[in-house]
Amino acid sequence: MSEQDNKRKKTAFFDIQPSKKRARLQISDDQNNLAPAAFQKSKRKSNVEEQVNNEINEENNDNNEEIEGSDMDLNEDETNKRVKRVFPYGNYNRYYSGRYKENIKDPRINVIVANSGFEFEGKDILDVGCNVGLFTIQIAEHLKPKQIKGVDIDAGLIRKANKIKEEIKFSDLTLEESIDAIVTSTSNRQRKAKEFVLETNNKITDHDSTNNVSFPDNVTFERLNIVAEESVTEQEKYDVIFCLSITKWVHLNNGDDGIKLLFKKVFEMLRPGGLFILEPQDWKSYSHHKTLTKKITAIYQEIKFRPKDFKEHLLSVVGFDRTSVAFVEVENNEQNEDGKKRAKKGFDKRPVCFYYKK
Numbered sequence: 001m002s003e004q005d006n007k008r009k010k011t012a013f014f015d016i017q018p019s020k021k022r023a024r025l026q027i028s029d030d031q032n033n034l035a036p037a038a039f040q041k042s043k044r045k046s047n048v049e050e051q052v053n054n055e056i057n058e059e060n061n062d063n064n065e066e067i068e069g070s071d072m073d074l075n076e077d078e079t080n081k082r083v084k085r086v087f088p089y090g091n092y093n094r095y096y097s098g099r100y101k102e103n104i105k106d107p108r109i110n111v112i113v114a115n116s117g118f119e120f121e122g123k124d125i126l127d128v129g130c131n132v133g134l135f136t137i138q139i140a141e142h143l144k145p146k147q148i149k150g151v152d153i154d155a156g157l158i159r160k161a162n163k164i165k166e167e168i169k170f171s172d173l174t175l176e177e178s179i180d181a182i183v184t185s186t187s188n189r190q191r192k193a194k195e196f197v198l199e200t201n202n203k204i205t206d207h208d209s210t211n212n213v214s215f216p217d218n219v220t221f222e223r224l225n226i227v228a229e230e231s232v233t234e235q236e237k238y239d240v241i242f243c244l245s246i247t248k249w250v251h252l253n254n255g256d257d258g259i260k261l262l263f264k265k266v267f268e269m270l271r272p273g274g275l276f277i278l279e280p281q282d283w284k285s286y287s288h289h290k291t292l293t294k295k296i297t298a299i300y301q302e303i304k305f306r307p308k309d310f311k312e313h314l315l316s317v318v319g320f321d322r323t324s325v326a327f328v329e330v331e332n333n334e335q336n337e338d339g340k341k342r343a344k345k346g347f348d349k350r351p352v353c354f355y356y357k358k
Contacts, residue, residue: 106138108244108279108328108352113143115326116354118275122146123239126269128226128262129153129246133161133219137168140219145240147213151224161221168216226265227258233268240275241266244352247307248281252289252296256305260313267318267357276320276355280307311353320355328352 113120120143127136130150140148152158226232227250243266251259266276283306290300305313314320327349 105142106135107330108135109138109142111326111328111352112277115324115352116275116277118240118354120145120240124236125149125240125242126151126236126238127242127244128266129243129249130157130161130221132157133164133221135242135244136161136221137165137216137219139242141215144215145218147218147220149236150219150221151226152221153223153225155223158221158223165216165219165221227254227262233265236269237271238269238274239271240277241270242277244277244279245281247278247310248286248289251303251305252286252292252299255299256303259305260317263310263314263318267320270357272358274357276314276357278310278314278353278355279350280310280353283307314355319357321358322356324354326352326354 120139123145125139125145125148127139127148127150130136130152131154133150136148136150139145150158150161152161224232243262247259247262250262254261270276286300286303289296291297311323315323329349
């Protein structure tokens with residue numbers, strides 16, 4: 001073989017190498033695409049686990065943030081000289097986790113549907129004090145409103161609510177796969193808080209197409225202090241407004257005038273024929289948090305308007321036409337001032353009150 005032939009052969013060899021490399025890469029990609037479904041699902045499950053663990057770190061940062069516009073107090077442990085965050089607005093991270101531990105669907109939803117006599121589908125709904133949005137999202141999924149807005153005073157909780165909504169929207173895991181992903185995460189609080197999300201992941205397409213906006217795009221979240229915001233009644237109007245387990249916190253932070261103002265604003269934001277759904281906390285539960293901050297201690301001592309007085313005030317003063325009440329059995333979820341669950345266990349029967357506007 002001549003020297004010129006050898007040169008041509010060597011040149012051809014090097015010209016071929018990139019093609020071989022590209023071919024090997026292409027085969028690898030094809031093999032990945034043709035991999036068994038179990039392999040692909042395993043990858044998706046790993047992604048969910050990674051998201052959960054990332055949120056654990058973000059949660060630690062969020063728990064150190066103050067609520068904008070509040071005078072949040074910090075308690076100092078004199079023995080260890082450690083500063084602990086307290087939750088003067090009941091804004092515990094993952095407050096709803098206990099409700100979803102055994103029953104993925106919030107037990108209040110069936111009680112509300114069975115006893116309100118109200119048609120929720122296609123309606124505009126406001127959820128005041130939505131926390132991380134689990135109940136809000138369930139209402140959007142199960143009752144099919146036109147739109148539901150969740151508002152909370154804590155910006156950190158609103159961020160988490162939006163994250164949960166996005167997970168539901170873009171996740172393609174089934175219920176079982178999602179549960180497996182969450183169970184293997186290292187954060188117990190994160191896992192419990194997401195348990196209801198797990199069920200919803202595989203139900204997103206099971207809705208009536210007549211709604212203007214499909215789930216979960218019919219859910220929005222906004223940071224809002226409804227008592228302090230003066231122009232709130234001049235903005236959107238709603239067919240239904242929820243205030244579930246927040247009256248104690250509004251009362252302890254704003255006194256008798258504050259809780260009465262909340263009721264007045266709710267009435268003004270409701271359209272004619274609208275429904276106010278109230279889950280009040282009893283007076284006894286106030287005492288568990290009366291020393292939470294100096295401000296709360298002072299307000300607690302001045303409270304004269306007790307929860308037993310709410311009904312008469314809402315009917316005679318605020319102007320609601322009629323009312324009814326139902327009871328829901330829920331796991332006791334009372335929490336200490338630092339947000340940790342109390343030792344007391346068992347179930348409570350809590351009232352869910354319906355107030356109807358003419």
